[in-house]
Amino acid sequence: MSQAPSAEQQARNDRFERVWGNLPGWGTLSAVNHTTVGLRFLITGLIFFLVGGLLAMLIRTQLALPEQEIIGADLYNQLFTMHGTVMMFLFAIPVLEGAAMYLIPKMIGARDLVFPRLSALGYFCYLFGGLIILSSLFLQIAPDSGWFMYTPLSSREFSPGMGSDFWLLGITFVEISAISAGVELAVSILRSRAPGMSLQRMPLFSWYILAMALMIIFGFPPLILGSVLLELERAAGWVFFAVEGGGDPLLWQHLFWLFGHPEVYIIFLPAAGIVSTLIPVFAGRPIIGYRWVVLAIIMMGFVSFGLWVHHMFTVGIPQMAQAFFSVASMLVAIPTAIQIFVWLATLWAGKVRFHLPMLWIMGFLIVFVCGGLTGVMLALVPFNWQVHDTHFVVAHMHYVLVGGMLFPLVAGLYYWLPHVSGRMPSDSMGRWGFWLFFIGFNMTFLLMHLTGLLGMPRRVYTYEAGLGWGWLNLLSSVGGFVMAIGVATVILDIVLHFRFGRKASPNPWQADTLEWAIPMPVNAYNFASIPEIRSRHPLWDQPELMRSIPAGEHGLSQIEDGRRDTIGSDAVTGEAREVMHLPTNSWEPLITAAVLAGLCLSLLLKTYLLAILFAVLALVACLRWSWVNGLHPRIAPRDRTGDLPLHSRTTDGPGRWGMIVTLMADGTLFASLLFGWLYLWPVAPDWQMPEQSPLSVWGLLGSGLVLAGALGLWWRQVQGAVSVGGLLLVTVVGLAHCVALVLTAIEAGLGPGDSAHDSILAVVLAYLIFHSGLTTLLTGLQALRVRQGYTSQALPYELRVLHPLWGYTVVVYWISIVVFLALPAAFGGGA
Incomplete structure (x- = not known):
């Protein structure tokens, strides 16, 4: 048993608990601590697992004997659709994300994930989205087209009820949770490891979760896009998958399996991380071939994105494509075999x-x-x-x-x-x-x-x-x-x-990883002091950490100004770079998720005026969140225990990394949209490319030049003296670009209900208007924050967070002009 803490240690622990602990009673719903949020994911996922298991038992009961009529055909289709949906979307990935959220900070020597409120938002989106999906079953209008929702079976003609809409909107809502977890985990692993924990010393479980998080970033957007397009086709009559309008139902299969096959490895990688963590502990020796396992993880992450077509071998794809994806499907056995042989060798040698x-x-x-x-x-x-x-x-x-x-x-x-x-x-x-x-x-x-x-x-x-x-x-x-x-x-x-x-005694399994240096049951802040790591196996090679961490003998052993602090480190070397001050308990995640749930329900009920109201409320909630979550100049400029600056006094803090990783997911969504255009153009049997593009070339070029001018003005603000007037000028120029783009879209007179060509152009224009408008709005918000003293030349952090979004907005705009205007003109259609 562990020794009782001294009076000094107990007093320090009490101070930490007051700062890091959850609020009592109903206030616990405002908790953002990763331990609480991770456990909520795990418990909620277990409940969904039991629901999915009950559906499976009903299916097996029906199939136990031939010619049974216990369950009719319609209800059976709903049951097997919901079984697959619950197990794949509401159990497997969320539970593994929850386990990762719970464990990663403890394994890498951090006190929390770097975006705690984002984790809480992800949980509530997951909970509300899952309840919306399951409610369709209790209302007897569950989807019945299979958990893969193939078109045209899931289209309005063959699924006229609301079942497919529940699936499409509910799953899209749940995917917000997955993307937020991917961003959270990737940035936390890269930027908040304990000092000295370089990539070469990182626990293998962290490598697996990092790969999983990045695969979520690149793997989930195709399904989000596919769900949005199919819902637009069902609700608004736009054409994407209907052959008679120039679409192709196989486009849905491509978008779904671009997500679906990486998802298999997104599920497998965290589980394999558990195996790679437990086997060395119970074998009593370090894992054999650490670098080989890391190489296998990276290889599996890359190769898994090249396998989606092996789910489509029977749909009539060309033989050359079949041969390529067949070889790729067998190639993925190599990194899998590497891991299995490493595990067996470690067991053999221990x-x-x-x-x-x-x-x-x-x-x-x-x-x-x-x-x-x-x-x-x-x-x-x-x-x-x-x-x-x-x-x-x-x-x-x-x-x-x-x-x-x-x-x-x-x-x-x-x-x-x-x-x-x-x-x-x-x-x-x-x-x-x-x-x-x-x-x-x-x-x-x-x-x-x-x-x-x-x-x-x-x-x-x-x-x-x-x-x-x-x-x-x-x-x-x-x-x-x-x-x-x-x-x-x-x-x-x-x-x-x-x-x-x-x-349980301290470190009951004689493990080597840092999470076992924390008292049990675990506290709210993980580490009373954050140690320097000198080994891949800190508790085996530095056994004194079991005593010195609770005793406060390492970094950040005191609470400064009531802040929640953890150490930010270099992404590669693990060298300490800054002190990250993290948000505390907040109702903002719950409020934002509830408003988004209202938006989802209003779209389901087709009350579009109410949907517009909820969309405005969601925007207000997000803007208020960004305002109150901002960094205040009254925070002490340096931590009193050392010379590390606060991350808000730097230009490369976690917010900038979070923006870049989020834009990677956004870019994947945009790339999926480009894929849809370039796929339908040569493949769809009834695709029609007009002789002249309905879009005004000069209008788009002029609007693009205005956007480029706004970027130039923004760059001057980032590089030079920050001023309210300068940011307002950028906002005005950005607003002019948005107005010009909207007018161009109106003048085009697109008919998205008539052709897939016009439908995709309409989605592209909406995408561009949204990003330009969002970037302009956030710039105007920055002008207000400069006026209030939250942002300045001495506090440029927030401008650096917004900077990648400006670059991304300009780049995707000009890529769109090239792909949707220049290419059709060059190959005999369009402008």
Whole structure:
């Protein structure tokens, strides 16, 4: 057991708790602390998992015997659509994001994530979006087109109800949460590590989460764009996927799987990070091949974006494309194999202790390898053609996703449970849970490989007797209920352990990572002092940290001016660069998420005047947030414990990094829009390019020159003396550009309801107007902040945060002119 803190330590801990703790009662809803937000993600994700599991049990009950009518065809389609949607969008990714939010600051020696209020906003968007999606099921108007929502099945003609709208708007709302988590985690890992923790000393789990966060940034925008386009087609009659208007339903598949296949690795990478963290601990030695694992992580992140078409081998794509994506699909086995061999080598070279978490890791190794082997089989085009729409694919997907994610997640849950409760899990009851789950899982999905090879199609609600599938389906259904009992046993074990588990000793697993130097149950601020790191395995190579961190013998051991402080470090070397002062508890995330939920519901109900009102309220909420979240000049200019400047007195703080990473996601959305244009132009059978572009070339060029002039004036403000008049001049010139762009759009007389050509041009113009307007508005806001003394030549931080947005706005504007005007003119159409 740990020693009781001295009176001095207790007094310091009390001061830290007063600054970092959550407000009591209902005030806890204003909490932004990463520990609280991370646990909320985990608990909410578990509830959604139970809902998804219940839907799965209903499906297996229906399929247990041939020709059953327990569930009708329409309800069955809703159930399997919602099962996939809940498990993929409301459980797998949010739970892993929650685990990452909880663990990353503790592992890298930080007190919180760098944008705490963004994390809280992400949670509430996730919660409200998930409730909106699930409400469709209780209202009996759930989507029934599959969790992949293929067009034209999900289009208005074949899905005339509100089910598809619930999916499209709800998922887009949830994706705000995922993007915010990606930005939060990427910037936090790069810029808030403890001093001395260079990239080469970073825990492997942090490498996995960094890759996951960046993949979210680049992988989720295509789905967001696809959802927006399909909702515009359904609600407003615009044309993107309808062949008769010049669209193509395969465009939806491309946009969906540009997200969908990287998502598999977004799910796998954090789980693999848990495996790479636990295996060295229970093997009692450092992982073999650290650099090889990092290389495999990077390789997997890149290669995963080149595999999306292997979900489309049966839709009629050219044979050359099939060959390319088949090879790419097999290539991804290389980084996967590297990690598996590293894990096995580490186990072989160590002295393995088979505690309960290790049992789940072994189950992962068995199940995931089997799933990987069937994945290589599916990468072969002729075999894929035979089994593509059968239960073989369903079985493969569950082996990869459940084996690759759920087994490590439960292992990690048992491993880090003492962090939350201060108690150890039950070894005996936990083993019962494992074996029930492991046996039930393999009974369910191993047999589904056989039903698939025997020809049983997926997405069917019943089947005839005498086809040879009946006994296999019955055993699969029995296995599903055994697996459900295993899940219930694990949950019961975790609940009971909070009351009956034995007290945990400090660092009960003899782990090597920093999170175990924190007292258990964990406090609100993680580290009473932030140490300097000299090793990849700080608790093995610097065991004194277990005593010296709580004793306050390292950096930032005192609370200054009631601020929430952590150390900001260099992205590569880990050298301490500044003291980051972080926002405290706030109602702004909850208010903003609630207003956005109102916007989503008003769009669902097609009350567009109310939607406009909520859009205005959302803008006001965001602007107020940016104002009160701004940096105040009355904050002491330097931290009293050292010479590190506050990040608000620098020009390269976390806000600038957050803006750049956000623009990477924004740029991916824009690139997806360009992809849609360049895809439909040569591929869509009824695409029509007018002889002359409906857009005024001179109007767009003139507006672009005005925008370039605004950028030049902005650059003078950033580089020279900051003034209210100068920023107002930039705002006026930017406003003139916006007005000219709006007039050009009106004069074009586009018919988005008539052709895909005009629909895409309308979306592009809306995109450009939005970014130009937002940039201009924020510049005007900066003029007000200069007047109030929040921004000045001595405090240029906020201008540097806004600077990348100005550059991005100008660049995408001129790229749009080239792609949507110059290219059609050069190839025989348009201007």
